[in-house]
Amino acid sequence: MAFSVNTNAGAMAALQSLNATNKGMNTVQSRINTGFNVASTKDDSAKYTVAQTLRGDLGKLSAVTTSLNNAKSVTDVAVAGAEQISDIVNQMKSKTLETSDAGLDAESRKAIAKDLSALKKQINTIIDGSDFNGTNLLKGAGEVAPVATDGRVSALQSISGTETLQVGNQGFTTKATTALGAAGTDTDIDAIAAAADGATAKTAADTFSGKLDTFFDEVKTSLSELGSASRQIDGQLSFNSKLTDVVTAGVGNLVDADLAKESAKLQALQVQQQLGTQALSIANQAPQTILSLFR
Numbered sequence: 001m002a003f004s005v006n007t008n009a010g011a012m013a014a015l016q017s018l019n020a021t022n023k024g025m026n027t028v029q030s031r032i033n034t035g036f037n038v039a040s041t042k043d044d045s046a047k048y049t050v051a052q053t054l055r056g057d058l059g060k061l062s063a064v065t066t067s068l069n070n071a072k073s074v075t076d077v078a079v080a081g082a083e084q085i086s087d088i089v090n091q092m093k094s095k096t097l098e099t100s101d102a103g104l105d106a107e108s109r110k111a112i113a114k115d116l117s118a119l120k121k122q123i124n125t126i127i128d129g130s131d132f133n134g135t136n137l138l139k140g141a142g143e144v145a146p147v148a149t150d151g152r153v154s155a156l157q158s159i160s161g162t163e164t165l166q167v168g169n170q171g172f173t174t175k176a177t178t179a180l181g182a183a184g185t186d187t188d189i190d191a192i193a194a195a196a197d198g199a200t201a202k203t204a205a206d207t208f209s210g211k212l213d214t215f216f217d218e219v220k221t222s223l224s225e226l227g228s229a230s231r232q233i234d235g236q237l238s239f240n241s242k243l244t245d246v247v248t249a250g251v252g253n254l255v256d257a258d259l260a261k262e263s264a265k266l267q268a269l270q271v272q273q274q275l276g277t278q279a280l281s282i283a284n285q286a287p288q289t290i291l292s293l294f295r
Contacts, residue, residue, distance in 0.1 A: 010283035018276035025269045031257040038255040051255045060159035071155035072233045078137035079226045081130030100205035102198030113193035138172040167229040170222040179215035
């Protein structure tokens with residue numbers, strides 16, 4: 001090996017090795033600081049682009065979940081209202097049957113009729129109040145064939161946006177008006193209150209009872225539809241939650257750093273850096289030996 005003060009090959013080799021070690025340390029420290037093995041497309045273009053696509057899907061899943069949660073809230077409010085109306089109709093049926101008793105005096109029938117009128121008002125109040133964020137599945141005339149444009153709730157089911165989950169308006173306003181009469185008009189109930197004798201009262205009670213039975217059957221049908229829709233929404237929400245977890249884990253598998261492994265690498269690189277610094281120092285001192293040749 002030639003002795004030269006102009007070219008120190010050993011120092012250059014040691015410097016190259018030290019630079020590589022420093023670059024490795026910068027990479028490891030970046031992974032530790034960010035928690036990502038692939039934080040930029042410069043790290044790994046293939047993995048980064050796939051991860052970005054999956055992150056976009058996660059954003060869409062979040063939008064779907066928000067849509068389903070809104071539909072669930074609207075549907076649950078309607079379910080609560082329909083269940084309460086079902087209970088009230090049962091009370092009205094019981095009181096109407098009571099008025100058909102021929103042995104009941106006129107004053108008692110009038111008192112029961114007042115209760116029936118109050119219960120009817122309560123039903124109308126529940127129908128009007130079963131509203132969530134401006135949507136009411138009970139108030140209105142129901143679905144309009146072939147496709148309703150108002151009074152229903154629609155929710156996204158998937159990130160494609162092509163499939164929607166729809167819950168139709170139950171039309172309780174029209175159904176209640178048909179069975180109980182328009183608000184402020186208690187024709188059937190007044191007929192019970194005004195009955196002159198037991199036979200007349202029974203006829204009026206039977207007429208009103210038949211309408212209540214019809215309304216009760218309609219309420220049961222609506223409860224079944226609303227309950228089924230609520231369970232479907234719950235199932236879709238559960239699936240979306242699991243899918244979100246799976247996609248999130250998939251993104252992590254692609255780009256997350258293994259911090260235990262990076263910690264071990266950092267310690268090894270720190271030792272290499274110290275050794276490299278010492279090797280460079282030794283290589284820089286090599287030309288000093290040339291001076292001994294001129295003594």
